[in-house]
Amino acid sequence: MLHYGPVPIDPPLILAPMAGITDRAYRRVIREIGSVGLVSMEFISSESLTRGIETTLNKIAFEHEERPLAIQIYGSDTGRMSDAAAIVEGVGADVCDINMGCPANKILKGCAGAALMRDLALARRIIRVVRSRIGIPLTVKFRAGIDEARANWVELGRICEGEGVTAVALHPRTAKQMYTGRADWDRIARLKEALRIPVVGNGDVEEPEDVLEMMSRTGCDAVMIGRASLKNPWIFAQAAALLSGRRRPAATLEERREHIRRHFALITASEDEKFALHKMRTFTGWYSRGLPNGRLLRARIGEAQTVMQLLDFLEVFFESQIFQPAPASLVA
Ligand SMILES: Cc1cc2nc3c(=O)[nH]c(=O)nc-3n(C[C@H](O)[C@H](O)[C@H](O)COP(=O)(O)O)c2cc1C
Structure with missing residues (x-):
């Protein structure tokens, strides 16, 4: 069974972080259906968190029933990222996740999210300070690169592994692509070949059968699902059934x-x-x-x-x- 340190990820199916979507209510209803190994909170600004902004502090509250739960932070300032990670650990999250994949302009301008893929030295420093600050498992989620010419996901994956990151998640589109085109699953396979730490595959899983397909094509250790869970919140339960050789009918x-x-x-x-x-x-x-x-x-x-x-x-x-x-x- 897949573990992030002491945290079992069972089944190996993860609710992707989605800003404006994976709030407390959504995580709760997804948990109630069941068969999710880990749920992710919407991303949290390290700047707002460490400044004690009230709406951000409200956002990071969660219920025991949601666990295991990952809180994802973003930012480009090593000190603030380190302090934010300590807060994440302090509130009892099971996993701290760093966002290095967000393609939104607002985030890129602050040199955070996918902008860190343009500056791997800074990405490494952030990972290093955060890793040394907290004891809970640390994961990093990223894209294939900032654009096709600088598709450096394997390099970033190696940095993560070298710095003691517990697991990585890859959404294999470039930041420039945003959500256009298709997620190139072969890139997940290449990351899996390059690393020994668990690799989570993400991107364009639309049907429960796609989970099996992604796992067999890429060898990934877990599958992360975002948008399809909105169209079909039972997708985790249906995929978990398939993983154990059963079939769960579609919801009525x-x-x-x-x-x-x-x-x-x-x-x-x-x-x-x-x-x-x-x-x-x-x-x-x-x-x-x-x-x-x-x-x-x-x-x-x-x-x-x-x-x-x-x-x-x-x-x-x-x-x-x-x-x-x-x-x-x-x-x-
Ligand atoms: C509305 C929305 C908000 C998102 N917010 C985040 C976020 O806060 N952090 C993050 O790492 N990814 C975020 N993503 C990206 C998803 O986590 C995921 O990588 C992407 O949607 C691809 O997976 P999917 O095809 O299963 O949806 C967001 C995606 C959507 C659609």
């Missing part, structure tokens, strides 16, 4: 309705009206992609002015879908 429409109800109840309980409405709109946008007639729901949700209205739209939508299934041509 009724199960999807229950999932969304539960998730949105958690959001309502923890956020104010305005932010809750914003979150629910975002999530409905993602969830509806896996639903028959999802397009209709997306159009309707945009009109909701209050959380109550949005929840009503959802109920009406599900009633109509469950009692009058959509023609296959409308599944979106």
Whole structure:
């Protein structure tokens, strides 16, 4: 069984960090479905964390039921990264993860995220100070490189291994690609060949079967899933079943309705009206992609002015879908 130090990653399936998505409520509902070896928090600015910004401190709170849990930090200042890692350890996270893959301009301008792949000496210094500061497992998540001409993921992987990092995760697109094109899984295989520490494969796993495919094609030790979990939150349970030679049927429409109800109840309980409405709109946008007639729901949700209205739209939508299934041509 895969372990990060003392932390079992069982099954070897990981919820990817996603800003604005993998908050407490989302991690909780994914955990309730089960079969996730590790969940990741949305990335946390080392600058905000070490300055004690209240919204950031609220973000890093988590429930015992979510564990094992990784908290991901980003930044380019070695001192702040080291202090942030100490806070992450102090709040009881199981794993501290460093983001060296974020391609967003706002982050690159601060020389953090994937910008560190342009400056491997700085990347090494950050890893070194963080590693020596904390006792919990340390992981690093990165892309293939800043662009094709500077695709240096194997080099960064070797640095991680040399500095005592516990495991690495690779999303094999370049920062320049953002989310276009396809994640080149051969790059995961090349990283796996180059390293002895565990390698986590990530990128474009869409169906539960893709987990097996990624593992057999790349030899990776675990698979990290992001966007597909929004379309199908049961993907971990379905993939875990496949890994043990069984098959878990796809979720029914009724199960999807229950999932969304539960998730949105958690959001309502923890956020104010305005932010809750914003979150629910975002999530409905993602969830509806896996639903028959999802397009209709997306159009309707945009009109909701209050959380109550949005929840009503959802109920009406599900009633109509469950009692009058959509023609296959409308599944979106
Ligand atoms: C909305 C969104 C937010 C993301 N935020 C983060 C983040 O905070 N940290 C990070 O390392 N990656 C982040 N990612 C990248 C994902 O962790 C993952 O590497 C990427 O989506 C590819 O995996 P997938 O094809 O399974 O979604 C984000 C992706 C999305 C779609």
